Structure formats: structure tokens, C-alpha cells
Amino acid sequence: MTPTFYDEMHDTAGTTRPHYAHFEAWANALPPELMARKRAEADLAFRRLGITFAVYGEEAGTERLIPFDTIPRIIPSAEWKTLRAGLKQRVKALNMFLDDIYHGQDILRAGKIPPEEVLNNAQFRPEMRGFKVPNGIYAHIAGVDVVRAGEGEFYVLEDNLRVPSGVSYMLEDRKMMMRLFPELFAHQKIAPVEHYPDLLLETLRAVAPNGVDDPTVVVMTPGAFNSAYFEHSFLAQQMGVELVEGRDLYIDHDVVYMRTTHGPKRVDVIYRRIDDDFLDPEAFRADSMLGVPGLLKAYRAGRVTLCNAIGTGVADDKSIYPYVGEMVRFYLGEEPILNNVPTWRCRERHDLKYVLDHLADLVVKEVHGAGGYGMLVGPAATKAEIEQFRQALIAHPEKYIAQPTLALSTCPTYVDSGIAPRHIDLRPFVLSGKEVSLVPGGLTRVALRDGSLVVNSSQGGGTKDTWVLENGHAEPHR
Amino acid sequence: MLSRTADHLFWMARYTERAENLARLLDVTYQMSLVPHDAQTERSSWNAVLVLNSLEAPYAKRHREITAANVLHFMVRDDTHASSIYSCLRSARENAHAVRGTLTAEMWETINETWLQVSRLSIVEINQGGIAAFFDWVKQRASLLRGAMFGTMLQDEAFQFIRLGTLLERADNTARILDVKYHSLASAGQQQSQEQGEELVGANDFYHWGALLRSVSAFEVYRKVYRDAITPERVAELLILRDDLPRALHSCLHGVVTILDRVRNNRSDETLRRAGQIYASLQYGRMEDIFEMGLHAWLDDFIERVGDLGGRISKDFLVGS
Numbered sequence: 201m202t203p204t205f206y207d208e209m210h211d212t213a214g215t216t217r218p219h220y221a222h223f224e225a226w227a228n229a230l231p232p233e234l235m236a237r238k239r240a241e242a243d244l245a246f247r248r249l250g251i252t253f254a255v256y257g258e259e260a261g262t263e264r265l266i267p268f269d270t271i272p273r274i275i276p277s278a279e280w281k282t283l284r285a286g287l288k289q290r291v292k293a294l295n296m297f298l299d300d301i302y303h304g305q306d307i308l309r310a311g312k313i314p315p316e317e318v319l320n321n322a323q324f325r326p327e328m329r330g331f332k333v334p335n336g337i338y339a340h341i342a343g344v345d346v347v348r349a350g351e352g353e354f355y356v357l358e359d360n361l362r363v364p365s366g367v368s369y370m371l372e373d374r375k376m377m378m379r380l381f382p383e384l385f386a387h388q389k390i391a392p393v394e395h396y397p398d399l400l401l402e403t404l405r406a407v408a409p410n411g412v413d414d415p416t417v418v419v420m421t422p423g424a425f426n427s428a429y430f431e432h433s434f435l436a437q438q439m440g441v442e443l444v445e446g447r448d449l450y451i452d453h454d455v456v457y458m459r460t461t462h463g464p465k466r467v468d469v470i471y472r473r474i475d476d477d478f479l480d481p482e483a484f485r486a487d488s489m490l491g492v493p494g495l496l497k498a499y500r501a502g503r504v505t506l507c508n509a510i511g512t513g514v515a516d517d518k519s520i521y522p523y524v525g526e527m528v529r530f531y532l533g534e535e536p537i538l539n540n541v542p543t544w545r546c547r548e549r550h551d552l553k554y555v556l557d558h559l560a561d562l563v564v565k566e567v568h569g570a571g572g573y574g575m576l577v578g579p580a581a582t583k584a585e586i587e588q589f590r591q592a593l594i595a596h597p598e599k600y601i602a603q604p605t606l607a608l609s610t611c612p613t614y615v616d617s618g619i620a621p622r623h624i625d626l627r628p629f630v631l632s633g634k635e636v637s638l639v640p641g642g643l644t645r646v647a648l649r650d651g652s653l654v655v656n657s658s659q660g661g662g663t664k665d666t667w668v669l670e671n672g673h674a675e676p677h678r
Numbered sequence: 679m680l681s682r683t684a685d686h687l688f689w690m691a692r693y694t695e696r697a698e699n700l701a702r703l704l705d706v707t708y709q710m711s712l713v714p715h716d717a718q719t720e721r722s723s724w725n726a727v728l729v730l731n732s733l734e735a736p737y738a739k740r741h742r743e744i745t746a747a748n749v750l751h752f753m754v755r756d757d758t759h760a761s762s763i764y765s766c767l768r769s770a771r772e773n774a775h776a777v778r779g780t781l782t783a784e785m786w787e788t789i790n791e792t793w794l795q796v797s798r799l800s801i802v803e804i805n806q807g808g809i810a811a812f813f814d815w816v817k818q819r820a821s822l823l824r825g826a827m828f829g830t831m832l833q834d835e836a837f838q839f840i841r842l843g844t845l846l847e848r849a850d851n852t853a854r855i856l857d858v859k860y861h862s863l864a865s866a867g868q869q870q871s872q873e874q875g876e877e878l879v880g881a882n883d884f885y886h887w888g889a890l891l892r893s894v895s896a897f898e899v900y901r902k903v904y905r906d907a908i909t910p911e912r913v914a915e916l917l918i919l920r921d922d923l924p925r926a927l928h929s930c931l932h933g934v935v936t937i938l939d940r941v942r943n944n945r946s947d948e949t950l951r952r953a954g955q956i957y958a959s960l961q962y963g964r965m966e967d968i969f970e971m972g973l974h975a976w977l978d979d980f981i982e983r984v985g986d987l988g989g990r991i992s993k994d995f996l997v998g999s
Contacts, residue, residue: 247794248787424776437779448682448998459681459998461835462943 206350206609207621208273219276219669222388227271235270238380239614242268245379251372251430267662268373269613270380273624273644280391280640280668283346283354283628286537287638289528291342291630294359294515296531298338302328302511312530313523321520322568323513325476327483331500334407335634338509339516341400341471342630343367346538346642348609355539355606357625359524361508361516363473366663367629368431370643371396371438373665389670391640396629397438400471403633404439407505408468415468418442418458420449422474422490432473446474451494454501469505476510518567518601519545542604546597555602556593559586562602563653564593577653579605608653611664613646623647625655626666640668681998683777684839688996690773690789691843694820697766699851701816703727703858704753704763706893708809711746713885724749726862730854731761750809755801763816767796780836784826792819835941842937842991849930850984853977855893856917859886859910860974887913894925914973915965927980928960934987941995949990956983 209220216224227235246265275283300307301318308315318324343364345357374393378385401417408415421432423445436443448458449467457464472479478488483496498504514520522543528536544551544562555562564576576589593600610621628642644664645655655661707727711720725744728737733752736759741748756762760769771793778786804812831837887908891897896916903920904912920926935957938950968976 248791249783424772433777433779442680442683443777443779444680445682448680461679461681461684461839461941461995 205607205621205623206348206353208348208609208611208624210612219274223272223274223384226384239270242270242376242380245376246372249372251369266369267648268376269646269662269664270377271612271614271619272377272665272667273611273626274667274669275626275641277669277671279352282352282537284638284640286354287344287346287628287630288636289532289534289537290344290356290359290524291339291632292636293527293531294342294361294524295336295338295632297527298509298512298515299333299336300531301514303330307527307530310530312526313520317519317523318514321514321517323511323517325511325514327496327500328509328511332502333509334409334505337407337632339512340403340407340507340509340632342632343627343643344630345625345627347606347625349607350609353539355541356524357541357606358518359516359521360627361512362475363508364627364629365428365431365473366627366643366645367396368434369663370629370641370666371434373643373663377665388667391668391670393639393641396639397435399631399637399639400435401439401441403631403637404469404471404507406633407507409502409505412468416441416466417469417471418444418467420444420446420470420472420474422446422478426473428473435471444470446488446490446492449492449495451492451498454494454498454503456492456495456498456504467504469507471507476513479506479510518543518565519547521601541606544602546593546600546602551602552593552597555600556590559590561605563605564589564600564602567599567601575654577605580651580653605653611644611646613648613662613664615648615650620650622650623653623655624664641666679780679835679839681996683780684835685992685996686773686777687780687836687839688843688991690770690777691840692847693766693770693773694789694823695844695847696851697763697770698817698820699848699855700731700753700761700763700766701813702893703730703851703855704750705810705813706855706889707858708746708750708813709892710885710889720746723862726858727753729861730858733759733761736761751801754809754812755799755804764796767793767816782826782830784830785823788819788823788826792823838937838941839995841933842941845930845933845937846984846988846991848925849927849934850981852894852917852925852927852930853981853984855890856914857974857977857981858890860977883910884908891916896923896925899923910973911965911969914968918968919960919963919965921961928957931957931960938991943994946990946994949987949994952983952990953987956980956987 208217209224210216243265246268251265297307301324305315305318307313308318339361341364343360343366345360347355347357349355370393384390404417405415417439418441419432419436419439421429421443423429426432433443442448442458444458444467450457450459450464452464456467456470458467474490477485478490480491480493480495481488482493484491495504495506496510499506499510522540522545525536525540528534544555546552546555546564555564558578559576560578560581562576562578564578566574576585578586581589608623608625611624612619613622615622624644624646626642626644628638630636630638644666646662646664647653647655648660648662652660704727707723710723721744724746725734727749728734728744731753737744737749737752740752740756740758752759753762755764757764757768759765771789774781774786774789781789827837827840887910888897891900891908891913894917900908900913900916903916906912916923916926918927921928921932923929931953935950935953938946938953942950971979
């Protein structure tokens with residue numbers, strides 16, 4: 201196979217990159233049948249542990265395993281340092297942007313972003329105007345999707361600032377690798393990630409309402425049938441806090457209480473894994489059965505903190521994405537460390553024309569879409585699919601953006617025919633509380649179909665353990 | 679803890695215990711059907727299983743005749759009603775799934791694995807493996823879960839509500855199993871003075887009461903305690919009044935009262951009082967009095983009062999203010 205893409209393990213000459221040398225030597229010495237047995241063991245364990253996700257649109261309650269690949273994605277220490285700095289910088293700027301547009305709107309007045317792009321955006325929440333959130337932090341948990349196109353060449357695909365998921369797979373993948381292959385961890389310095397729940401709890405506690413010294417934190421889930429329910433339950437358990445549903449909470453005089461076996465107990469910080477629209481039937485969607493009537497009012501009264509804040513969606517919207525570099529320059533006075541993917545905004549006539557002329561080469565995404573639903577990957581699409589998108593684009597150009605098809609890097613992966621390169625991305629989880637922190641690495645997702653660039657688990661993607669290799673002396677893990 | 683969480687734990691425990699006791703009841707009925715007997719006796723003993731669980735009507739919708747094979751299919755693997763072993767294990771797993779973070783990994787894995795295994799089995803496969811072996815498997819899985827719980831779980835409120843569900847369900851189920859002879863005779867139209875336990879003596883009695891003891895794993899216990907022939911009075915005494923036999927009513931209610939005292943809140947005093955009342959009647963009760971009232975009537979009353987406790991526990995703790 202000709203490596204036309206950057207491969208994480210081998211260079212174009214087929215030589216193993218230095219940070220994979222130890223792993224490859226170990227893997228080559230491993231009897232193939234042992235590896236097969238270990239892979240079966242991993243599948244069985246994931247099934248027994250019930251580490252599954254529900255798939256929408258299939259029979260109700262269908263649970264699937266996310267395929268786990270035993271070949272890790274390894275990031276050398278120096279590259280991680282750059283990535284980490286870039287991620288922190290980006291999330292800082294995004295939080296400053298959110299604080300700004302819900303208050304002074306300096307960036308709009310400075311003409312860096314067309315005001316209508318922000319103010320007319322469906323994700324902009326007028327309810328948040330003039331309301332101070334603790335520490336000025338809106339996106340406490342961000343899951344930034346990063347891809348590599350070449351040597352040292354990283355692009356941010358999406359800043360997920362609403363309810364990003366996947367961190368439980370990052371943690372379970374690591375646990376599984378350590379269980380299957382402990383010897384790999386004994387002989388190399390692989391930066392640990394297991395302290396993520398501690399960092400998360402620290403972050404959530406740091407943004408409690410003013411005057412609350414020992415806050416009660418809860419995780420709020422839509423319920424056991426949500427696709428990410430395993431993760432909600434996992435995080436609540438790991439942090440040692442209650443996992444609540446909307447019906448477990450009620451509001452009295454703008455204070456949030458949960459119903460317990462010993463009567464009402466006050467709640468101070470809600471790590472909610474429910475979209476804005478469903479949080480409060482009095483304020484948003486009236487038909488929401490998942491929310492708590494009066495929650496927005498309690499929130500605005502400063503009696504409870506929601507993580508993430510309401511209205512963060514305007515900052516990770518695909519129509520705002522092209523301006524993130526501008527935010528970094530405007531708020532931090534720095535040059536962005538991580539690249540943005542060049543983006544055509546189909547609402548602009550010139551951009552639309554270019555996109556329609558090059559549909560077969562581009563990735564077209566719905567502005568408000570998520571999860572890989574409703575997108576076109578030009579080079580992999582059939583003629584009919586392209587025509588279908590062409591009609592949709594002409595009818596509603598404002599709903600779409602387009603980007604060049606990136607040459608996503610590949611990583612060797614187990615497939616039916618043996619080991620073959622498959623495209624991967626990386627979702628590090630950036631936490632913002634008192635400070636900005638993240639555990640080394642993140643969740644590596646892999647597109648298991650040959651040639652596919654779509655890594656979403658809902659579209660048949662798998663995951664890999666992600667290693668940040670430490671060389672020399674140990675460095676702090678945040 | 680969250681009321682809803684306590685509710686899921688309580689029902690997880692009840693369904694788990696119910697599945698186990700169903701396996702015990704069906705096992706004993708099956709074993710008894712292997713003792714020589716006429717067709718009428720066979721029919722009435724399988725019918726008793728349905729009556730005990732109040733399932734005559736749903737059963738009639740599924741099967742015309744009462745036969746061992748039909749009742750076993752209905753009670754073991756039928757997924758169209760909530761009372762089969764299959765459905766109980768599914769409900770236990772669904773409740774556990776809703777609060778899996780509250781359980782230890784060992785407990786959750788056990789419940790999940792039990793469900794995954796049973797969900798893959800058809801009734802044909804169960805019969806091929808031997809129905810008795812299947813009942814043993816259900817009991818083993820229940821023991822495994824109990825072991826995982828006692829071996830790994832913090833004895834906090836979650837633990838208490840699981841125990842509460844287990845003990846209430848067990849008290850109810852043991853009482854029903856004790857009553858099976860009455861229903862079996864009743865449905866055969868044979869009972870004369872069912873008010874008097876002494877008269878429940880017949881040709882197959884030894885086998886019946888022996889099998890009943892085995893169903894609650896108390897056959898050897900009986901020998902050890904009484905060192906004498908098996909009589910209905912002593913079996914009833916063992917399963918009702920012993921405080922040191924885990925499946926006896928006295929022992930179950932002892933646990934219920936202790937836990938209700940430990941988790942009490944400002945709504946639960948009346949519930950605790952009522953539980954204490956039942957407990958006192960077991961602690962200071964005598965077999966003579968029970969038989970004077972009539973074993974069936976006494977058990978009927980007991981089952982109703984345990985049902986009342988369940989409803990009150992739900993209102994006091996599990997629904998939330």
C-alpha cells in the first residue's frame with residue numbers, strides 16, 4: 201500500500217518512527233494467536249462491563265459496542281507540548297469570546313466578526329445577556345477535535361463546547377490496555393490519564409455559586425436510553441456524585457433541590473449532559489420531559505451553576521468556527537498555535553459557487569449538525585448523494601459550510617484482512633475552572649472502513665488508546 | 679441518596695430475588711412431578727404454581743391446557759408477561775442499568791452477564807441443557823450477586839435499600855411457597871378442612887414437605903434441628919418462626935425492621951411501627967396459634983401485610999417529596 205497519507209507509525213519509506221519502535225518490536229515478538237485471544241478478551245470484557253452506546257434510529261434500546269483497537273495511537277512528548285499549548289490557548293479565547301458577546305461585545309464593535317453572524321445565530325441565547333457566570337467560564341468542558349494532515353501539521357476540526365462526550369472511552373480504553381498488556385506500560389513512560397475524574401470534579405467545584413464553600417455537585421443525564429448514558433453514569437460514579445435526571449430535581453424559591461430518601465437536598469453545581477433546549481420547559485422547549493421547570497430562573501439568580509453554561513453553542517457553531525483564529529489574536533494578542541481548516545461559508549455567494557463547482561472534492565457539513573449525521577464527504581460519495589446535496593445547498597445555502605477534504609493521518613489498525621492503515625482523529629478534553637487543564641492525550645477515534653474519513657461512533661467508528669510518551673524526567677500531568 | 683436511585687435498587691433486588699424463588703418453586707414442583715402420581719395430581723400441582731403467582735388469566739391467554747411443559751415454558755422463558763424468570767432477570771438488569779454507577783463493578787457485571795446469558799437461550803435450549811440444571815444456574819447467579827454485594831459493596835444506604843427489597847420479596851415468596859400445598863389441594867377439589875394444618879397429611883406428604891424444604895435449601899437444616907420425621911407443623915415452624923434461617927419469615931422481618939430503623943426519615947414512623955408489629959408476632963408467636971387460625975389464612979394475612987409494607991416503603995422513601 202502506498203502511504204499517500206501521513207501514517208503515525210511509519211514514514212513514507214516504510215521505516216518505523218522512533219516513538220513507535222518499542223511497540224512495534226514488542227508486537228512483532230507477540231505470537232499472532234495470542235494477540236487474537238487478547239482482542240477477543242477485550243470484546244468480551246467490554247460487553248460484560250456494558251460499555252456500550254445506544255444507536256439512534258435502530259430498534260429501541262439497541263446497545264452496541266464501540267470497536268476497540270489494540271494498536272495504540274502514540275504521540276511523542278514534543279508534539280503533545282505544542283498541542284497542549286494550542287488547545288489551552290484556543291479554549292481560553294473561546295471562553296473570553298463567550299463572556300464578551302454576552303456582555304460588552306467588543307469583538308463585534310471592533311469589526312472582527314460580522315455582528316449578524318453572532319446575534320442572529322440560533323445558538324446565541326439572549327437570556328444570557330448581562331448575566332455573570334462564575335469565573336467568567338462558559339465552556340468548562342471542551343472536546344476539541346484535532347486531526348493531523350502532516351508532520352507537525354495539526355488542524356482543529358470542531359470545538360465541541362456543548363456536551364462533548366467520549367471521555368469515558370478514553371479512560372476505559374486505557375484500563376483495557378493496561379489489563380491486556382501490562383508489560384507495555386512497565387517498559388515505557390506512558391503519561392497517565394486516570395486522574396481525569398479528579399480534575400473534572402475540581403473544575404466543577406471551582407465554579408460553584410458565590411458563597412458556597414462545600415458545593416454539592418451532580419451529573420444530570422437525559423436517562424438510561426441516551427446514547428451516552430454509560431458515560432454519564434461512569435463519570436458520576438468516578439467522581440462520587442449523584443447521577444440525576446430532570447424528574448429528580450425541583451426548584452423552590454430559585455434554589456435547586458434533589459429528592460432524596462431523606463427529603464430535599466440542595467444542589468449547587470450541575471454538570472448537565474442535556475442540550476440547552478431541553479433544560480427547562482418553562483424557558484425553552486415546553487415539551488421537554490427531561491428538564492426542570494424554573495431552572496433558568498434559578499440559574500440567572502446565581503443560585504446554581506450549570507456546566508457547561510447555557511448558550512455556549514454559538515462559539516462552536518460551524519458558522520462561527522472560521523473566526524476562532526481572530527478571537528485568539530483579539531483577546532490574547534497571540535498568534536494561534538493550532539490551525540483552522542479553511543472553510544467556505546455557503547451563505548456567501550462566491551463561496552457557494554466555488555462549493556457547487558467542487559462538490560466532489562469537498563466535505564460539506566450542516567452548520568448546526570453534529571455526530572456525522574447530515575454531512576457529505578465528496579470524494580467518498582456517489583453521484584446521487586452529491587446531486588442530493590447540491591439541491592439542498594441551492595435551497596438553503598445558509599445551512600452549510602464546506603471544507604477541503606483533509607488528508608487525515610492514518611494509524612495501523614486491526615481489520616478483517618489483518619492490519620491496515622485507517623484514518624484517525626483526536627479529541628482531547630480541555631477543562632476550565634480555576635485554571636485550564638487537560639490530561640495528556642484524549643480519545644482517538646478511528647474510521648474502520650477502508651478509505652473512510654468519518655470517525656464518529658454512530659457511523660461505525662472505533663477507538664484506540666492514546667499514549668503520550670514521556671521521555672527523560674516525568675513532567676507534570678496537566 | 680436520590681429517591682429514584684433507591685427505587686431502582688429496591689426493585690433490582692426484588693426482581694433478582696423473585697427470579698431465584700421462582701426457580702426454587704418450579705424446581706420443587708418439577709421434582710415432585712417425578713414422584714409416581716396420577717394425572718389429576720400433576721395437573722393440580724402445576725396449576726398451583728400459577729395460582730400462587732396470580733397468573734391464571736395471563737396463562738389462559740397463552741395455553742389451553744395445563745401441562746408441565748406449558749407451565750415451565752410460561753414461567754421460565756415467556757417474554758410476553760412480566761412474571762417469568764426471563765422477564766424478572768430483564769427487569770433486574772434494567773433497574774441495575776439505570777443506577778449502574780451505584781453498584782460495584784463486580785455486581786453490575788454479574789447482573790449484566792446473567793441477563794446476557796439468559797437472553798441468548800430459547801426454551802428449547804434450556805430444556806436441552808436440562809431444566810433442573812437451568813434452575814441451579816439461576817440460583818447460582820443469585821448467590822454470585824449476593825456474594826459480590828457482600829464482598830465489595832460499601833454498607834451505605836444503597837446497600838440497605840437493596841437488602842430491604844431482597845428481604846421483603848423473600849418474605850413474600852417463602853410465604854407463598856409454604857402455601858403451595860393448600861393451593862394444590864384446593865385446585866384438585868380435595869381439601870376438606872384446610873383450616874387445620876394437621877390434616878394436610880396424605881400419601882405423598884413426605885415427598886411434598888421434603889421437596890418444599892429442599893426448595894428453600896432447608897432439608898438438611900430440618901434434619902439438624904429436629905432430628906426427627908418430617909411433619910407439616912415442624913416445616914411450617916422452621917420456615918416461619920426461626921430467626922436464624924435466612925429464608926424464614928422471622929429472619930426476613932428481623933432484617934426489614936432493622937433496616938427500616940436505620941434508614942428512617944420523618945415520614946416513615948408508621949411504616950416502621952407496622953413492620954415492628956409483624957416482627958413481634960413472629961418473635962413471640964407460637965405455632966399453635968398459627969394453626970388455630972389456619973395456616974392458609976395466616977399466610978394470606980401475612981402476604982397482605984408484607985404487601986402493605988412494600989407500598990408504604992415506596993411512598994416514604996422511593997417516590998420523593
